[in-house]
Amino acid sequence: MGPIMSEKPVIDIALKTPKGDWRDPRVDFRKGTFSYASLPKDLSALGLPNPRKWQPTDLDWQLPPDWKRILLDGMKERLEKYRSFRLFMDVCVRCGACADKCHFYLGSGDPKNMPFARAELVRSIYRRYFTLSGKLFGSLAGGRELTEDVVKEWFYYFYQCTECRRCSVYCPFGIDTAEITMIVRELLSLIGVSTHWIMEPAAKSFQVGNHLGIPPHAFKDSLEFAADELRDITGLDIEIPINRKGAEILFVMPSADYFATPHYYTLLGYMMLFHEIGLDFTVSAYASEGGNFGSFHSNDLMKSLNAKIYDEARRLGVKWILGGECGHMWRVLHQYMDTMNGPADFLEMPVSPITGTRFENAASTRMVHICEFTADLIHHDKLKLDPSRNDPYVVTYHDSCNPSRGMGLLEEPRYVLKNACNNFHEMPASTIREYTFCCGSGAGLGNDENMEMRLRGGFPRANAVRHVREEHGVNLLTCICAIDKATLPTLMDYWVPGVQVAGVHEMLGNALVMTGEKERTVNLRGEPLAKGAADA
Amino acid sequence: MNALAAAAAVLVLMLVGAFAGAVPGGAAAVTVVIPYAAFLTLVIGVAWRVSQWAGTPVPYRIPTTCGQQRSLPWIATAPVDNPDTGLMAAVRVAIEALAFRSLLRNSRAHVSGNRLEFSEARLLWLAALALHWSLLVIVLRHLRFALQPVPFFVPLLETFDGILQIGAPALLITDILVVAALLFLLGRRLVNPLLRYLSLFTDYFALLLLLGIALSGITMRYGARVDIVSVKALVLGLASFRPAVPAAPSPVFLVHLLLVSALAVYLPFSKLMHFGAVFLSPTRNLANNSRRVRHVNPWNHPVPTHTYAEWEAENADVMRAAGLPLDGADHV
Numbered sequence: 001m002g003p004i005m006s007e008k009p010v011i012d013i014a015l016k017t018p019k020g021d022w023r024d025p026r027v028d029f030r031k032g033t034f035s036y037a038s039l040p041k042d043l044s045a046l047g048l049p050n051p052r053k054w055q056p057t058d059l060d061w062q063l064p065p066d067w068k069r070i071l072l073d074g075m076k077e078r079l080e081k082y083r084s085f086r087l088f089m090d091v092c093v094r095c096g097a098c099a100d101k102c103h104f105y106l107g108s109g110d111p112k113n114m115p116f117a118r119a120e121l122v123r124s125i126y127r128r129y130f131t132l133s134g135k136l137f138g139s140l141a142g143g144r145e146l147t148e149d150v151v152k153e154w155f156y157y158f159y160q161c162t163e164c165r166r167c168s169v170y171c172p173f174g175i176d177t178a179e180i181t182m183i184v185r186e187l188l189s190l191i192g193v194s195t196h197w198i199m200e201p202a203a204k205s206f207q208v209g210n211h212l213g214i215p216p217h218a219f220k221d222s223l224e225f226a227a228d229e230l231r232d233i234t235g236l237d238i239e240i241p242i243n244r245k246g247a248e249i250l251f252v253m254p255s256a257d258y259f260a261t262p263h264y265y266t267l268l269g270y271m272m273l274f275h276e277i278g279l280d281f282t283v284s285a286y287a288s289e290g291g292n293f294g295s296f297h298s299n300d301l302m303k304s305l306n307a308k309i310y311d312e313a314r315r316l317g318v319k320w321i322l323g324g325e326c327g328h329m330w331r332v333l334h335q336y337m338d339t340m341n342g343p344a345d346f347l348e349m350p351v352s353p354i355t356g357t358r359f360e361n362a363a364s365t366r367m368v369h370i371c372e373f374t375a376d377l378i379h380h381d382k383l384k385l386d387p388s389r390n391d392p393y394v395v396t397y398h399d400s401c402n403p404s405r406g407m408g409l410l411e412e413p414r415y416v417l418k419n420a421c422n423n424f425h426e427m428p429a430s431t432i433r434e435y436t437f438c439c440g441s442g443a444g445l446g447n448d449e450n451m452e453m454r455l456r457g458g459f460p461r462a463n464a465v466r467h468v469r470e471e472h473g474v475n476l477l478t479c480i481c482a483i484d485k486a487t488l489p490t491l492m493d494y495w496v497p498g499v500q501v502a503g504v505h506e507m508l509g510n511a512l513v514m515t516g517e518k519e520r521t522v523n524l525r526g527e528p529l530a531k532g533a534a535d536a
Numbered sequence: 537m538n539a540l541a542a543a544a545a546v547l548v549l550m551l552v553g554a555f556a557g558a559v560p561g562g563a564a565a566v567t568v569v570i571p572y573a574a575f576l577t578l579v580i581g582v583a584w585r586v587s588q589w590a591g592t593p594v595p596y597r598i599p600t601t602c603g604q605q606r607s608l609p610w611i612a613t614a615p616v617d618n619p620d621t622g623l624m625a626a627v628r629v630a631i632e633a634l635a636f637r638s639l640l641r642n643s644r645a646h647v648s649g650n651r652l653e654f655s656e657a658r659l660l661w662l663a664a665l666a667l668h669w670s671l672l673v674i675v676l677r678h679l680r681f682a683l684q685p686v687p688f689f690v691p692l693l694e695t696f697d698g699i700l701q702i703g704a705p706a707l708l709i710t711d712i713l714v715v716a717a718l719l720f721l722l723g724r725r726l727v728n729p730l731l732r733y734l735s736l737f738t739d740y741f742a743l744l745l746l747l748g749i750a751l752s753g754i755t756m757r758y759g760a761r762v763d764i765v766s767v768k769a770l771v772l773g774l775a776s777f778r779p780a781v782p783a784a785p786s787p788v789f790l791v792h793l794l795l796v797s798a799l800a801v802y803l804p805f806s807k808l809m810h811f812g813a814v815f816l817s818p819t820r821n822l823a824n825n826s827r828r829v830r831h832v833n834p835w836n837h838p839v840p841t842h843t844y845a846e847w848e849a850e851n852a853d854v855m856r857a858a859g860l861p862l863d864g865a866d867h868v
Contacts, residue, residue: 018733083592091813100645142736168600174819217858365827408605408618434602
């Protein structure tokens, strides 16, 4: 759960007429709207440049003496390595279709949060140093000098983008700010400019195996705790194998699933499901993190952290990999993993051992999303579900950005939900599926010091939830993303009090009628199953 | 400021064109030398830009998926907005290029009293469509001047374009559309505060240049008529590399030709290259099949990892105590 705010800040949402000259890079690092700087220990642990103690509010950021050359060389290198970057620098016509599509613009009213303005912060440097017209005509051609103030501005605005890709849906050329943000963050990392809330989990993920730095024995403890809890709820002995060689399937989940609430109830749901169908699986204490905070920092760190999954699958000798509920984890697994760390030729074509379904869509990566897996089970009538156990909940579903716009996983979770719950209502069409609004805390921005900006960025999502709460009495917001589960409760508490947050497999776990279970009296949260209980 | 600078630039070009005929050698420059140079710049410039884009690697398969993926056979997919084959990705690009699919999604957000509402906003799509299709028809109509015999579709296009049958010469629909669309796009840039905040010189210059071209062309058709025969002789001469400077070219024609030359020179170095981007954009032209078919990154380089063996060595004691299996059982 997010922190309980002792005094609720008053946030007014207003889209005012932009003032000032966009070319002025100076930023006011106002408390509540930015993330703290990374610590030297984490950068050193990852072998990254320029580790030092600093904060964004410092006048002197202690950049390396040749920071400008490093940035410009870095830009040149990436212009040659990524067609996306070069194309997106070249072709924007500033038609403005993206302007009011960004949740940070809608929530903050800051014109530099309009996607085409955010990109222009880099484009202006690109023009000045890499195009003929910019070199000749400078400002008239839309160029700007690269100064330390620009570095600070980049830090502020590219850590005020959650890489959600909503702007890219509306752009006539498919310009994707997420791509630009990823590259600018990578550039900033070359001079040691990054944030604590990303680098600490990344360093722990690298060294220990997961974002929270949970060592193998504690990992085992928390899974055993879950098994105990499941015994209380279901009366069944549920085994959770760890590092078991020869299992058919390696199950990888975001670490929050076994160490945070409400994620934890989703973990219970997975484990009930695996037990009920008798799945031959294992989890891994080495690859105990599905999430990838490296992806919020740089290509190389993303690849390095992701490598553990295939390496572990190879070591354990599993046939294929199943992945839990997580947004950016699935962006990496779906669009990057096979390219970065494949080919996965040591694995086999994923086949559901229960239904025999061949997951042809994962024929190369050999990794299947848990919602695909479960939807297939339900479709083949392999699960006995009692949706009335979820009757206290009036449910809506938040499409997490990455599975919707970087994958297209839209129907599978809905199919599971509609079979596991009786009361389901969609939010307005302009705010779901490919048009979904971000939680406002993704891509490493979900820290407490950034709270005001998170609440602002999450406002469009909350606004849509408020709509269905008023219309249908919705009291539960479901999702398939660990960052959502960590940050939406805070967002709901602020904008739409009375709405809880849950994973799709928590709903499944509640509804799942298990062989030999005792009479279920409470749901996975320990709340009585009687109707109306969740509203209390 | 940017708008004024752009207007001044176009005005200067127009004045140069208007008075070129009065200066010795001016007519020759505007009708022969500059058009050749401009055409050459256009061809080389566009080829250079497109080859630069096409030659830059696409390390990852990153389509923006705008609909249901293909996963389980019984789930209906969105084959165009989330294509899973190269063919369907090509269809997606074609619809993007021909009908501006993404722009059609446009909406407008309104905020009042901490509430957010959305309304449809399709005017931008309509104006963009009118502008680009009209430009295409207008360019094709101009083939009348450059080709002999005139291709069959040119008179056909003119017939349809003039189907309103108003006035003589017949009023062409595309002439109205192109001017209306340009004025709309210019107007929203000046009126919409979000766009005014970040409209560059180039944004106004491109619109004003096109407007200048359209208006000078329209003037020649409906107002200060020019000698079509000599214009055709000039263009045919240029096309066959036997250019002949016309005897007394009309100032309006010189303005028109100079602005078109300016456009040709400007295009490869400006945002007007966006027409090429639709086809090369990796968020649009790739199939969403990255789990089914392996995508190869040509520069994929090795990175340091924390291997299982290293990790187990660091954790062997606690793992043994917790009863977790160890690979290297001999760890001390």
